[in-house]
């Protein structure tokens with residue numbers, strides 16, 4: 625599968641997603657994005673196809689997935705996720721569509737405070753989750769439901785999860801590396817660059833990794 629590639633992006637108007645789309649377009653790839661509000665996208669590009677829609681409503685997934693090389697999910701709605709696992713419900717519809725079209729590779733961005741499937745948080749991350757980040761509990765539970773589904777029902781796909789730590793939308797702080805246990809508070813931009821590299825990295829398949837700056 626030679627480049628340029630075709631990326632299907634969910635969450636393209638978000639903090640990480642908009643940097644991801646920009647990177648992919650700058651590298652000459654094609655991007656298709658499903659967004660609730662196209663006016664929020666900060667760019668137009670001949671290689672960018674935008675579909676308006678919501679993951680909580682009926683979406684023509686066969687049309688979106690057809691011909692795609694990589695699916696990248698950087699979705700979140702912290703208010704809705706307090707009561708409903710919208711991402712998990714969506715991924716459970718997306719994966720069968722990917723199978724129908726022979727699309728194998730999917731990267732899902734979760735949080736560093738989301739437990740990996742079958743694993744635990746370090747004591748430091750556990751304390752953070754239950755104090756400063758208490759308001760995001762529903763989002764982490766949704767992310768964990770996605771990881772559980774991928775690990776138990778989608779191992780025919782080349783899925784990978786980035787358990788990102790994000791503190792700001794500032795400039796780059798360096799290059800994030802993949803790790804089972806090292807964690808940095810990164811920028812959206814650096815997480816997007818990590819996602820861009822990682823989705824094309826076969827060694828990341830079926831991992832639920834953290835990311836860190838090597839200098840930390």
Ligand SMILES: NC(=O)c1ccc[n+]([C@@H]2O[C@H](COP(=O)([O-])OP(=O)(O)OC[C@H]3O[C@@H](n4cnc5c(N)ncnc54)[C@H](OP(=O)(O)O)[C@@H]3O)[C@@H](O)[C@H]2O)c1
Nearest residue numbers: 635637638639640660678679698699700701734735788790
């Ligand atoms: N932000 C953090 O501090 C942080 C830290 C660690 C991990 N994470 C993880 O990374 C994920 C992405 O974070 P982020 O900060 O990049 O995202 P974000 O800025 O919160 O943006 C979320 C994206 O999801 C889209 N979205 C939400 N509900 C949708 C729906 N029903 N249909 C279609 N699109 C929908 C949003 O669209 P709209 O523009 O229309 O709202 C937006 O593009 C989070 O869910 C979380 O699991 C985030």
